[in-house]
Amino acid sequence: MFVDARAELHAPKQEIALLANALNLLVPMSTDDGGFHGPSIEEFFPGALLFGGTPFEINRITLVRIVAVVALLLVFWLGTRRMTVVPGRFQSLVEMGLDLVRVNIADDLLGKKDGKRFLPILTTMFFMILFMNLTGVIPFLNIAGTSVIGVPLVLAIVAYVAFIYAGVKKNPVNFFKNSLFPSGVPWPVYIIVTPIEIISTFIIRPITLTLRLMMNMIVGHLLLVLFFAATQFFVIQLGGWYTLLGVGSLAFGLVFTLFEILVAVLQAYVFALLTAVYIQLAVAEEH
Amino acid sequence: MLHAVLSAATEAAEENMSPVVPELYDIIGSLICFVIILVFFWRYALPRVQKLLDERAEAIEGNIAKADEAQRKAEAALEEYTAQLADARVEAGRIRETARDDGKKIVAEAKEQATGEAARITATAQAQIEAERQAALVSLRSDVGTLAIDLASGVIGESLADDRKAQSVVDRFLEDLEASEQAAAGGKK
Numbered sequence: 001m002f003v004d005a006r007a008e009l010h011a012p013k014q015e016i017a018l019l020a021n022a023l024n025l026l027v028p029m030s031t032d033d034g035g036f037h038g039p040s041i042e043e044f045f046p047g048a049l050l051f052g053g054t055p056f057e058i059n060r061i062t063l064v065r066i067v068a069v070v071a072l073l074l075v076f077w078l079g080t081r082r083m084t085v086v087p088g089r090f091q092s093l094v095e096m097g098l099d100l101v102r103v104n105i106a107d108d109l110l111g112k113k114d115g116k117r118f119l120p121i122l123t124t125m126f127f128m129i130l131f132m133n134l135t136g137v138i139p140f141l142n143i144a145g146t147s148v149i150g151v152p153l154v155l156a157i158v159a160y161v162a163f164i165y166a167g168v169k170k171n172p173v174n175f176f177k178n179s180l181f182p183s184g185v186p187w188p189v190y191i192i193v194t195p196i197e198i199i200s201t202f203i204i205r206p207i208t209l210t211l212r213l214m215m216n217m218i219v220g221h222l223l224l225v226l227f228f229a230a231t232q233f234f235v236i237q238l239g240g241w242y243t244l245l246g247v248g249s250l251a252f253g254l255v256f257t258l259f260e261i262l263v264a265v266l267q268a269y270v271f272a273l274l275t276a277v278y279i280q281l282a283v284a285e286e287h
Numbered sequence: 288m289l290h291a292v293l294s295a296a297t298e299a300a301e302e303n304m305s306p307v308v309p310e311l312y313d314i315i316g317s318l319i320c321f322v323i324i325l326v327f328f329w330r331y332a333l334p335r336v337q338k339l340l341d342e343r344a345e346a347i348e349g350n351i352a353k354a355d356e357a358q359r360k361a362e363a364a365l366e367e368y369t370a371q372l373a374d375a376r377v378e379a380g381r382i383r384e385t386a387r388d389d390g391k392k393i394v395a396e397a398k399e400q401a402t403g404e405a406a407r408i409t410a411t412a413q414a415q416i417e418a419e420r421q422a423a424l425v426s427l428r429s430d431v432g433t434l435a436i437d438l439a440s441g442v443i444g445e446s447l448a449d450d451r452k453a454q455s456v457v458d459r460f461l462e463d464l465e466a467s468e469q470a471a472a473g474g475k476k
Contacts, residue, residue, distance in 0.1 A: 044306055057312035069320050073327055080332045083339040085346050098336055120329035128324050149306060150313030154321055211307070218306060 036233045039225035044148055044218065065145035068131040076127070101126045101272060109276040110283070114166070118279055121162055125155055126272040129213065133264030136221055137257050144264070147217035149210065156209035159275040163205075167282030175282055205278060209271060216267050220260045227253030432457035 046060040058066075079094025087095055101123045106115035132145030146152055167175030179201050180194050227249050234246030436453050 041304055041306065045304055055311050055315045057310075057316075062312070062316045065316065065320055069323060072324060076327070076332045080335045083335055085339070085343050095336070098332075102336075120325060120333055123328045123333060124321065124325040127328075128321060148313055149309045150317035151320070153309055154314060154317040158321065214306065 036229070036237070038229055039222045043143065043221070043225070061143065061145065061148050064135045064141050064143055065132060065151065067141060068135050068145050069128075072127055072131045097127070098123065100269075105269075105272050105276050109273070109280045114279070114283060118162065118166070118276070121158065122272050122276055125158070125275060126268050129155065129271050130264060130268035133217060133267055134261070136217060136264065137224070137260045142224075143221055144217035146213055146267075147221055149214055152210040152213040153206075155213075155271065156206040159209055159271075159278060160206040162275065163278035163282045166279045170283045174285065178284065179282070209274060213267050213271055216263055220256075220263055223256050224253060224260060227256060428461065432461070435460060 044061070048057045048059050049063065050058040076094060079091055083091060102115070102119060105126070106119045106122050109115070110118060128151070129146055132151055134144075135141040136144030136147065167179070180197050181190055182193065182197065185193055230249040231246045231253060234242040234249060432453075436457065439456075
């Protein structure tokens with residue numbers, strides 16, 4: 001539990017460091033000569049396209065999210081519309097995806113009964129994050145729907161509410177006792193442990209969930225933009241021998257695109273997995 | 288460099304460009320996305336998948352039950368077959384036994400019949416032999432008589448053609464002969 005808490009305390013620091021690095025990367029670029037347009041943080045604050053200034057503003061990011069949601073609904077609607085006992089290729093693929101959450105996350109961590117209860121939330125989290133992450137590497141979309149704080153924050157709050165609900169529903173006394181006064185610790189230590197536990201469980205958890213996902217996506221996007229903008233700069237604006245550098249940066253861009261796909265899946269998995277872990281800790285009798 | 292970072296940071300702060308400060312529309316949009324997907328999975332996709340999994344489990348169980356049933360039937364058939372085979376063996380044994388008995392009976396009957404026939408044939412043959420012996424005796428008697436008379440007539444030069452006389456002579460001779468035979472037989476005895 002201590003290790004957990006420390007890891008969680010450190011996690012946001014790492015992510016803030018990541019963000020600082022990203023800023024360091026992009027700031028000098030944007031102050032370079034006028035020929036090169038590097039990525040900037042402004043990309044995550046696109047102008048409104050529709051309903052500007054209202055709570056239903058639509059901009060590039062929201063549009064990308066809508067595309068992701070539509071794609072998700074389409075894939076799973078087609079995949080589950082006519083299910084047969086002996087699955088076809090597409091159905092197998094969809095089932096494989098759903099099984100990943102159902103078996104590897106929900107059932108493994110929460111058991112059959114609780115796994116089934118929280119399966120809709122975990123499935124939604126995983127696939128919503130996955131689809132919105134993948135928009136970051138899809139041509140013409142080119143930005144992750146999760147790279148703006150809204151989605152990660154909403155999902156983190158859902159996770160937060162879900163694990164507190166699970167704990168309170170199961171056994172409120174036990175839940176708070178386990179969370180705040182872990183057993184096997186001499187009582188004076190509680191003076192230190194309990195505040196740490198309060199912070200780690202009820203404050204840090206949603207923050208780490210949010211930041212881990214969002215920062216990964218922001219940095220991924222900045223990296224990709226940097227490589228492709230550099231390629232464009234080397235090849236078109238400088239030309240000549242610089243084209244070789246352009247080839248290098250393009251290759252890096254492609255490699256990092258593949259890497260981003262991995263990160264997209266991984267972050268979705270980690271988010272859903274951590275939510276399941278939090279719920280599991282909340283409903284556990286003793287830990 | 289540091290100055291640039293600071294200026295960028297302050298610039299971002301001035302325009303509220305911190306990526307960790309959420310906008311209201313952002314939250315609302317995300318919430319709507321989440322709710323749509325949640326409802327979709329919760330009410331549509333996952334129940335269907337669950338139903339499918341149940342069906343699949345049922346199908347597998349059904350197949351297992353079917354296989355068990357087939358196994359059971361096969362075993363029953365085998366048992367029945369074995370029983371029939373045993374029955375058939377017993378039946379075959381019984382038939383063989385009967386056949387052997389029948390064969391013995393037939394052989395005995397045939398033997399009996401053959402014995403009877405042989406006895407009958409022997410009896411007939413003996414009767415015939417007796418009859419032929421009688422006939423031969425009679426014929427011999429007359430032939431011997433004629434021969435003897437011819438011989439005697441030749442010897443005494445007198446015809447003994449007178450039948451009555453001849454007859455009596457022959458009879459007398461034969462009686463003598465028989466008497467002498469009997470005497471010989473009695474002597475032998």
